[in-house]
Amino acid sequence: MSGKSAQQTVLITGCSKGGIGDALARSFHSKGFKVFASARTLSKISHLKAIGISVLVLDIVDPSSVSNAVDVIKIATGGTLDILVNNAGAGKIITLLNKECYLIEQGILHRY
Numbered sequence: 001m002s003g004k005s006a007q008q009t010v011l012i013t014g015c016s017k018g019g020i021g022d023a024l025a026r027s028f029h030s031k032g033f034k035v036f037a038s039a040r041t042l043s044k045i046s047h048l049k050a051i052g053i054s055v056l057v058l059d060i061v062d063p064s065s066v067s068n069a070v071d072v073i074k075i076a077t078g079g080t081l082d083i084l085v086n087n088a089g090a091g092k093i094i095t096l097l098n099k100e101c102y103l104i105e106q107g108i109l110h111r112y
């Protein structure tokens with residue numbers, strides 16, 4: 001018999017209230033997954049903790065934060081996380097003109 005629990009585990013990044021990560025966390029939870037919901041600020045995911053979802057701090061661009069989160073997840077899952085949904089990020093809606101400026105700012109000259 002395997003020592004692994006039958007319950008599937010999922011870590012979702014960027015679960016602040018009202019976003020896609022929040023909705024995914026609640027959806028996985030309602031389907032019986034063991035959900036680890038993360039955010040940069042715990043107060044933004046306290047509503048998920050209140051319904052029984054495990055919450056943790058994770059800033060995906062901070063190596064020490066990532067390392068801490070990996071340790072927490074390893075301990076909690078016995079090193080057998082099933083799914084990672086790396087949702088964290090920020091969308092940008094920009095005009096074509098702004099896009100050209102942005103590319104030049106990055107040192108890439110792009111002419112149409």
Ligand SMILES: NC(=O)c1ccc[n+]([C@@H]2O[C@H](COP(=O)([O-])OP(=O)(O)OC[C@H]3O[C@@H](n4cnc5c(N)ncnc54)[C@H](OP(=O)(O)O)[C@@H]3O)[C@@H](O)[C@H]2O)c1
Pocket residue numbers: 013014015016017018019020021039040041044058059060061087088089090091092
């Ligand atoms: N909504 C759309 O139409 C759409 C379309 C295409 C792609 N997406 C992508 O889908 C994802 C979710 O979108 P959303 O609309 O739900 O956006 P959202 O409500 O702004 O949620 C983004 C989440 O990512 C978190 N986040 C940002 N930078 C982070 C970092 N360095 N480390 C950890 N967490 C970080 C935010 O945390 P804070 O609350 O702390 O800022 C927030 O929890 C994003 O990656 C977005 O680019 C969205």
